[in-house]
Structures are given as structure tokens and as C-alpha cells.
Amino acid sequence: MKKNRKNKNDNTQFFSRPFFAFLLMAAVMMGCGGAEEGEVAAEEEVFDEPTAVEEEEPAAELWNYENANWEEIENTDCATNVQSPVNIIPDDAIPALLDDIEYNYEPFPMTIVDNGHTIQAYGAENSTIVLDEKDYKFLQLHFHAPSEHAVEGEHFPMEMHLVHQEVGSDDLVVLGIFIEEAEEVNPFLEKIFAELPDEEGVPVETEVEITLSDFIPPSQKYYTYIGSLTTPPCTVGVNWILFEEAIPASAEQIAQFKALYSNTARPLQELENRRVFTTME
Ligand SMILES: [Zn+2]
Structure with a gap:
């Protein structure tokens, strides 16, 4: 670990460092939608023990959406009280002078995988955001x-x-973008959905170039709070950015995804004493 984690909730303190290394590795490999080995190999210098995940990542068969009592899964953060997702109540969000997000996204040929829980795309060499410098x-x-x-x-x-x-x-920021049903086909989502893999668990390297800024809503108004990954290991300390404006997708596109994966939302978690902030108008 090259750097101490900052702004983490105290719930992380009871984990030992080696175990924490595992959690972080699992977090990056899993994102909040699960992943198989290999796709983020470029990140491995971040970790002390790149093989630990093989042994300790919560096995895919240990969790599903039919029985989301993930707090019973050992060696995860799922039972902590600073979890995601949450219900956003706009009137309760505290207006704050939040940074604009700077997007340094470049087109990249995506690799796509059906990881058994969702469809995941990755493969960017140079795509970053700048937040709070x-x-x-x-x-x-x-x-x-x-x-x-x-x-x-x-x-x-x-x-x-x-x-x-x-x-x-190891700090994570997840940009959350709502997708709403609209008349038109979303041409950018179409690039991904046209490449849905036939086989589960087998990453497919495509020649289809995607640019992440195509998925960012025009309005930069967002909500932000500190939560967790929404799948095991439910790693805490995730900085969530949720855009108020949704992006469109056609009913056919939504149905196309739901034919593969529906009901893949973790139940809402209590906000408890956390605050949600929002950008000033
Ligand atoms: Zn997710």
C-alpha cells in the first residue's frame, strides 16, 4: 500500500492491514458489480499480494440477489452501517461548493465480460477524472x-x-448515472449492448471504441455521499457521485439488458447519520 487511506469511516479500523489489502484488491476487481480475474491487471502494483484475491474474494456463488443477506458473509464490510445504495431525498441534500469534475477521457477499445452478475466493460489505458485535485x-x-x-x-x-x-x-470514486426510458435509442449504450457476450465469464476484446464522456449527462448537478460498493465485499469509504439528470435508453435497450440481468439492485441501505451533499444551483 503506497498511501494511507483518507476520509475513511471508522468501520474500517477493525480490519488488519493484510486483510485490508485483500479487501481493497477484491474491491477493485469486483467494482460494485463483480468481476473475474485479469481485467484490471494494470492496477496490481497497488497491492501487496496480488494473488490473495484468488483465495479470499467472496466466491460468486456465496452471494446473489435472491437472498441479499450479505451481512452474513464473512470477511466483508457488508454488515457495516455506512453502506450503499441509499434513497436520495433532494430536499434533504445539503447544497455545497463542490468541485466540478474534470473529465480526461480518451476513446479506448473496450473489453466486455458477462461476469455472472452484470455486464462489465473496461480496457482504458488513459481515462481519468480529477476531483478535489x-x-x-x-x-x-x-x-x-x-x-x-x-x-x-x-x-x-x-x-x-x-x-x-x-x-x-486505493480510494474509489463511483459515478452513478441513472438510465431512464425514452423514445430514442441511446447510440452510446448501443455500442456496448451490441457486443453483449454470448458466454458468461469469458472476456471479449472488441474493436469497438467507447468514450466515457458520452455517458455523462449534460447537467453536472450531482449528489454525493460516502458509502460502499454495492456488491460483496461491500467495501466502505467509496465516494459516490450521483448525477441528478438521467441518460436515455429505449425500451428495447432496457429490455435487452434485463433479458440478461434484472433485479440486480441491492436493497436500499439506511443513510443513518450520513449527509448527502449536492452541487449549488
Ligand atoms: Zn455497481
Whole structure:
């Protein structure tokens, strides 16, 4: 570990360092949608023991969405009280002078995998964001249906997660983007959905170039809070950025994804004493 984690909730303190190394590794490999080995090999210098994940990552068969009592899974953060997703109540969000997000995204040929829990795309060499003067490298994107986060208790048909990790650190920022049903086909989502793998667990390297900024909503108004990954190991300390504006997808596109994965939203978690902040108008 090159750098101490900052702004972490105290719930992380009871983990030993080696175990924490495992959790972080698993976190990066899994994102919040699960992943198989290999796709983030470039990140391995971050870790002390790159093989630990092989032994200790919660096995895919240990969790599913039919029985989401993940707090009973050992060696995870799932039972802590600072989890995600949460219900966003806009009137309760505290307006704050939040940084604009700087996007340094470049087109890259995506690799795509059906990891048994979702569809995940990755493969960027150089795609980063800058937030609070820190650089975060894009790791992977994936989808949930319905949305995991809710607004005023209402869910969207889908939610897209763009997982980023701070350069030289383990800190994670996830950009959460709601997807709403619209008349038109979303041409950028179509690039991904046209390449859905036939076989589960087998990453497919494509020649299809995607640019992550194509998925970012025009309005930069967002909500932010500190939560967790939404799949085991439910790693805490994740900086969530949820855009208020949804991006469109056609009913056919949403149905296409749901034919593979529906009901892949973790139940809403209590916000308890956490605060949600939002950008000033
Ligand atoms: Zn996710």
C-alpha cells in the first residue's frame, strides 16, 4: 500500500492491514458489480499480494440477489452501517461548493465480460477524472437493473456505474448515472449492448471504441455521499457521485439488458447519520 487511506469511516479500523489489502484488491476487481480475474491487471502494483484475491474474494456463488443477506458473509464490510445504495431525498441534500469534475477521457477499445452478475466493460489505458485535485483512473463500468439508488423512493429502470480509483491510492470514486426510458435509442449504450457476450465469464476484446464522456449527462448537478460498493465485499469509504439528470435508453435497450440481468439492485441501505451533499444551483 503506497498511501494511507483518507476520509475513511471508522468501520474500517477493525480490519488488519493484510486483510485490508485483500479487501481493497477484491474491491477493485469486483467494482460494485463483480468481476473475474485479469481485467484490471494494470492496477496490481497497488497491492501487496496480488494473488490473495484468488483465495479470499467472496466466491460468486456465496452471494446473489435472491437472498441479499450479505451481512452474513464473512470477511466483508457488508454488515457495516455506512453502506450503499441509499434513497436520495433532494430536499434533504445539503447544497455545497463542490468541485466540478474534470473529465480526461480518451476513446479506448473496450473489453466486455458477462461476469455472472452484470455486464462489465473496461480496457482504458488513459481515462481519468480529477476531483478535489486528485486523479482517479477509470477501472470499469457496469449496469444494474433496476437502479440501485432511488430518488424520493423511486427507482429508475437502470443505473450505470463508472468505477474509478485514485492514482497511487486505493480510494474509489463511483459515478452513478441513472438510465431512464425514452423514445430514442441511446447510440452510446448501443455500442456496448451490441457486443453483449454470448458466454458468461469469458472476456471479449472488441474493436469497438467507447468514450466515457458520452455517458455523462449534460447537467453536472450531482449528489454525493460516502458509502460502499454495492456488491460483496461491500467495501466502505467509496465516494459516490450521483448525477441528478438521467441518460436515455429505449425500451428495447432496457429490455435487452434485463433479458440478461434484472433485479440486480441491492436493497436500499439506511443513510443513518450520513449527509448527502449536492452541487449549488
Ligand atoms: Zn455497481
